[in-house]
Amino acid sequence: MENLPNAEAPLSDPWLAYFADRGHTGVRRIGAGVEGVVYRLGEGRAAKVWSGRPPADFDLVRQVYADLAQHPLPFSTPEIFDVEYQEDVLVTYERELPGDPMRVDSAHTAHERELPTQQSDALIAVLRGLAAVPGTDAMRQLTVQGDDRPLWRDHDCFRDALAALAARAAARHGAALAAYVPDFEAGVERTLKALRSLPDAPVTAIHGDLVPPNIHIDATGRPVAVLDFGFYTTAGDPAFEAAVAAAIWDMYGPHAEEHTAELTRLFARELGYAPATLTAYQAAYALTTYDLFGLDDRDGHFRWCTEQLRRNAVFSA
Template sequence: MATTPEILSVEERDGTVVTYERELTGSPFPPPGRELTSRETGALLTVLRGLATVPGTEAMRRLTVQGDDRPLWQGHTRFPDALAAVVERATRRHGDLLAAHVPDLSARVAETVRALRALPGTAVTVVHGDLVAPNIHVDDAGHPVAVLDFGFFTTAGDPAFEAAVTAAIYDMYGPYAGEHVATLTHLFATELHHPPETLALYQTAYALTTYDLFSSDGGDGHFAWCAALLKTHS
């Protein structure tokens, strides 16, 4: 399994908290071309399989995902129920803005919440939540040696959520991003035995919970990406 960040010490300098961390090795893949290489897909599968072996802990359940105002698991005993509650809270923040870009948003939210709550219980493991290409470092042979930048949507949860989000965001803005989402979603469904409909549901939930994290006026690329994904999954 690749190494992850480790804080060795913490200091405060002039009101700023400074952490000293173990240096991680490797380098990220270059921007993907039209065809994803076997090195890329192999590294992604290795990381997803590795993270899925790390049990979710109580400390992970106490984490707050970006944009929310309480620990994700607060008041819940199942990940799908906790995620459904975040979807409801997130779409109340700037739902009118999102509704201007996504037809029948209120119905989509209601259906997403219903479908999440209907999911069966699963094993709970660590979820990184932001496995974009720069956050996975590999060695010269393409083997993953480091996973970094936890914190955007880090929690304890369903490994299928990690796979779904990774398939969607690995290449968010490249010229072949749509093809890559379809390719990786199919690959992860096949290799990791996640139902395709569950992966699509989790991708929808991710868009509904992160659409406004970079601006509240819809003027950023992440908002446009989320709106496009929601229309694709309609």
């Protein structure tokens, strides 16, 4: 569970007393975000008081957490121990995740040109850890944000499932993307062909959103927790995780393009992934997320996706 910003509690917060009355001592509000407010309960546990309805696939996400928790990873992952409703308000009791965010997202502070070895080593450790977790049925049943069906429905391999998702995403608002990306239709076809031509790969746990705030580290820089599964969480080729992580680590900084290229080369070398596979997956990620927040270049993510596609060697070949 993430230590979110805006954690300062109002003087009359009734949930402090609510949890204290249930035997939790030293209750403290530690975070507040879009989903709700987080409280530390002690003994490695925390509670989230949800401010709205949980995601439609909440039960699946909970099962994914349980699937991850079965494996001895070198870092903690979320786990929901119990769920209750208090006057129609959802309360989840979860594992409190250790550490602090590796760094602030590049949308809020510029990353320096030199990529710290400590951070790249932490990223590789996380990628290796997640790649050791087999993909599960619950992971296969999850729906990628923005889509209308589970990624794996009607498919028995990741490359075909991802190609079908990319085709659906391009059809959603492709005209908006084509206004900014030359030779759009041909680029889509090149990407789909590249995806469908990928070799067989292991099916492992995919987080899908390894931006810096979603990796917590300790004082030595070692990754101790990975959080916020759900945005693009699925089962699939671990090379997809590496490709996306390289692309989104620094999305908006002045050296973003250089960092993406550097991390892509590093992951190819250290993890044994084919560079062409990573490039195809990076095109697929941009093509499947471009319209989640806006449909023109006033939106930062849309603009980032158009830039990715214009310079991607698979899409723009």
